Amino acid sequence: MRKLSPLDHLIGQADAFVKVVAGHARSTGRPSPGGDDWPHLEAEDRQLSTRLMRVNHAGEVAAQGLYQGQMLTARNPQIREHLDQASREEGDHLHWCAQRVHELGGHTSLLGPFWYIGSFGLGAVAGLAGDAWSLGFIDETERQVERHLDRHLERLPKSDETSARILEQMKQDEVEHGAHAMAMGGKPPPWPVRNVLMPLTSTVMTRTAYWI
Numbered sequence: 001m002r003k004l005s006p007l008d009h010l011i012g013q014a015d016a017f018v019k020v021v022a023g024h025a026r027s028t029g030r031p032s033p034g035g036d037d038w039p040h041l042e043a044e045d046r047q048l049s050t051r052l053m054r055v056n057h058a059g060e061v062a063a064q065g066l067y068q069g070q071m072l073t074a075r076n077p078q079i080r081e082h083l084d085q086a087s088r089e090e091g092d093h094l095h096w097c098a099q100r101v102h103e104l105g106g107h108t109s110l111l112g113p114f115w116y117i118g119s120f121g122l123g124a125v126a127g128l129a130g131d132a133w134s135l136g137f138i139d140e141t142e143r144q145v146e147r148h149l150d151r152h153l154e155r156l157p158k159s160d161e162t163s164a165r166i167l168e169q170m171k172q173d174e175v176e177h178g179a180h181a182m183a184m185g186g187k188p189p190p191w192p193v194r195n196v197l198m199p200l201t202s203t204v205m206t207r208t209a210y211w212i
Helices: 004-021 042-071 076-105 112-130 131-155 161-184 193-209
Strands: none
Touching: 004 042, 004 112, 042 076, 042 112, 042 131, 042 161, 042 193, 076 131, 076 161, 112 131, 112 193, 131 161, 131 193
């Protein structure tokens, strides 16, 4: 197998960016856990579900950027392979959320490219800090995403079981990604990163994507 040059990696990253923004991110191809039985939602409930699922879709766009940035700067091929597999599973989440937003008659965030690029930069920096830090960053990210999904499951209209099934499966996958990352030698990121930078970044994205 030919060894990839830095230019090859950059071209690959550009290709991943275009595919994610265009809605064609790589995935494992798992069918949506939401199923085909769409419950009737009143207008107010439909609007709330649409906005919450748009936020989750924006989060999955960011996850794609994060993983691609980490893959670009990862040192260990085994860790790069792990990141690639996790990215494909997150690609499933991306497609599920996009599908659900469209089923609800809404649109995904118009700021998708910005979520991707910002997260790509964070991922690349995490990778440059070292593979152990990068893996720990994954674990902390997934912990925060798990808490975020719990909040959304509480806010979803009770009648929207379709969206709830999607979020429950996403939550299960996130827990597994974090556990696997730590099992591979992840090191928790510093306190300011965990408790200031990451929550602040998440808050900006979620509040903005809720409306735009």
